[in-house]
Each structure stands twice: as structure tokens, then as C-alpha cells.
Amino acid sequence: MHPAVSVILFTVSSGAGFGLILMTIALSLMGWVPGMGPGQTLVAIFTGSVLATIGLLSSTAHLANPKNAWRAFFRFRSSWLSREGIFAVLFYPVILVYMIGLWLARDSGSLPWWGLLSGLVASLLALATVFCTGMIYASLRTIPQWNSALVPANYLLLAISSGTVILTLIAALQGIELTVLSGLSLVLLVIAGLAKLLYYIWIGKPQGPTLNTAMGITRAKIKILESGQSSRSFLNKEFSNQVPAKTVKRMRWMVYLVGFVIPAVLMLVVFQTSLTVLPLLAVLLLLAGLAIERWLFFVEARHVVNVFYGQ
């Protein structure tokens, strides 16, 4: 599949933003992080909303006819893309109420009941949005590498782990104790890394329709003689890619090194020493790693249409 920059930016940025919001609300409601009062939570929630908004705005950049984008909110019953849009838009008023609650509670330290409720609802909406993003891809039977429960699982785990690492950075900048956050980041990065590994093993297995099932000639060898085109059409530009297998393999190593291993090691160091510079490095590397991971997610996806072109 063609890796559109706007979609990579969208899924990484809004995933991290929604993950950050989800983890911040969960941790602050449970009171697991000492020193994280309403004021500090507000900073994290605001950062998360900005990240989510950057992502959602960039997602409109891949539309060929954005003036009709508002129509995307009317097919909730059938389309995962529509569901994603609806959850993302519903999220904003709710998170605004939660932020007002945090603002009012920043002196007293106690959140009113409606603040608590809006926090819970906002975190559920964030969760639902990321899940829908994963399901947009997972629901396509035409792309065997995406048509799996592992895809939404990966999207959720990567959103939550990158959100937690960003929360560690925000906490470090505010002088909050980092033991719980860095420990949690480490655990989540390891789980997300293992889930991604599982995905890479699973897509290594050859699968999907072939030219034989496409033509109904089930036994003979078939090869393409002529595509009937003198140059690449929309179908080739959108669905096939010419990235060599060697580059793909190298990029997978990069994903692991930059996206999982180094950030995890940094989090381990933070866990033991609470150095404040390291979370910043971890966030930058992790986001770069996730951008490569998302690029690979598209590049490695092989749409069934390629079968007709003998690829």
C-alpha cells in the first residue's frame, strides 16, 4: 500500500495523544502517581489534546475532496471510518468539561463529580477512537496483512505505551516523582514490542488469494503477459510499492531499536536514577520509531489487486 505521510502523521500523533489522555485520566483517577494533582494533570491532558488535534487535522490532508469531509459523520452503523470520526468529535466537548473541572480543582485539589464523570467518558471515547482507527484497517479482507485482530491490538498498545512515555516526560518537566511512570512505561513498551513481534511473525506466513483463484484456473501456473497499460495507473500507484525486501528488513530492525529497545532502556535508567533529560530523548526516539513502524505497516501490506498484475 502507498504510505501517505498525512496518514502516518495522523495515526502516530493522534494515537499518542489519545494514549496520553487515556493513561493520564486512568492514573490520576486511581491516584497512583504521587504529586500529580489537578494542575499537573491539566498540562498532560492539554498536551494530549493538542497531539490528537494535530493528528486529526493532518488526516484531512489525504482527502481528495475535503469539502465533503463533514459528510463522514453519517454512516456510524456500517463504516469504521465514520465511527472513528464521530468518537473523535464527541471527545472534544467532554474533554473540555474535564479540563474545566481540573482548572477549578487546581487549588482545592478535589475534582467535582461531573469532572470525574467527564474524565471517565473522555477516556472511553479516546479508547474507542484508537480502536476504530485499528478496525478501519483490520476490517479490510482485501489486505491479508491487515485483516487480523492483531492490528487493533497493536494500535491500542502502541497508543497507550507512547502516551505513557510522553506522560513520563511531562511529569519530569514538572518535577514529579518518576518511579511509577517510568516503570509502567517500561512494562507497556515491552508488551507493545512483543505484540508487534507477534504481528511480524504472523504476516510472514504467505496468505490471501492468488491469480489462480482470481481466474478460476486452479491448477496451472499463470503468469502475466500484458497489463494492458503503458504506464502506472491509480491501481498501481495506490496499491503496489517498489520497496526492496532488504530495506523492509532493515526498517524492522530500526523499529525495534529506535521504537522499543532504546526507549525501554532509557525508561529503565529513569526508573533507577530519575534523570530528567532521558524522558525527552525517549519520547523523540519512540515517535520516530513509531513513524517508521507506521510506514512499514503500509509498505508491507499487500493489496489483493496486485495479484492481477502478477505481483
Add this chain to the structure above:
Amino acid sequence: MKLGLVIDLDTCVGCHACVVSCKQWNTSGTLGALTDYDPYGKEPNGVAFNRVRSYEVDEYPNNKTVNMPMSCMHCETAECVTVCPTGASFKREEDGIVLVDQDKCMGCNLCSWACPYGARELDQASGTMKKCTLCVDRIYDMELSEAERQPACVLTCPTRARHFGDFDDPDSNVSVLVRERNGLQSMPELGYNPVNHYLPPRPKPNAPIHDGGQLEPLTDRFKKWLNKVVVR
């Protein structure tokens, strides 16, 4: 009604006449224009509703060329309609034709991702998705004679490899063809249940291969050929 096409892979010669007539009709049709990019340049390409690809099936000496025209299959389980977030893609209840409302489409490409047959192509000029309409603007046009109320590709096919009809009617030409010639669907394992069917190549003996020795006299060969061709 369940309108669709039957395409005979045995008789299709891959002449691309259906591709040309499709483009000619539809570029001024309901979903037109079908934009061309770089038409006189080095890499001419553009929107097409119908494409023909040629394949070599099996290996020498059993090989044969099979041409496979592909357009929208007007699937019964049309995932392209399911995934559409705007409701621009729809399947007509009365005849099963899948269409795109050009006034609603936002050009997100998701329907083209959901289509396994490459039937949908984005028009960069209008920013909307375009696809085969089964010539909906021909087949119901009462100004045309009944024989002409067929898709442009079907009318133009010089080998009559394309047939149009109602699959809901068990006695229609298309239903009979599918039944008698073991018509099949492309990629049935995906479960899209395409309405269009393909008729597989007929099993025929291979062309005789000459071993390189002395040939029979020309008159004898001509007599043999004549006996084969002329049916008494």
C-alpha cells in the same frame, strides 16, 4: 433484478475494444469525465472503468493465452459500500448496481481499498471516486432501441465475449450461460459474492506440434483442414 455481466474467457481475444468504448461512453456519462493525466506525454494514464489483462496459463506445450477483462462486479456483499463513511457509495435495491454519488464523495480512497477487483479509481481532477456504472445511463434509456439498451462494452465486443442480463431470472441469457458453461466468480474465497461471472476456457486439444520430420503434401493437409472446418 440482479443485473450483471458474463464474460467469456474462451472467446475474449484481448482486443481492448470494450475498454475503449467504455471510456468513450462513460467520459460523457453519469460519472464522467474520466480524466486523462499526461495524455500526450511520456506516461499517459487515466481513469478507466474497465481494464483487460492478458495471461499465459500453464507451461509449454500446454500453454495458452487467456485475456481477462475486469470491471465492477456489482458484488452482492459490496464491502466498498459498507466502508464508505459518507454514504456516497451505494448499491441500488432495484437492480443491484453499485454507484458513487459524486456530490457526496470526499475522496478518502477507503472504498478502493476495500475492493479486491480494482474496480474503483480516484479521479484526481474531481477528487472523487469513479467506477463502472453498468452503463446505467444506457440500459434504461427508452430513446434507444431495445437491442441497444445494453452496456457499451457488451455492444461493442467483436467476439461477443460479453453478455449482459438479469441473474435473478433463471432463464435469462446470463443465467443459462453460467449454468451451461460452469460460470465462475473471481476470488470466491473473499466472500464478496460478485454478480459478474466468468466462463472458463473450453477444454480443447492442444494444437498439434510438428516433430520436425517430413511434412505431408500440402493437398492432403488442405483436405484434412477442409474436412474439419466444413460441417456437412
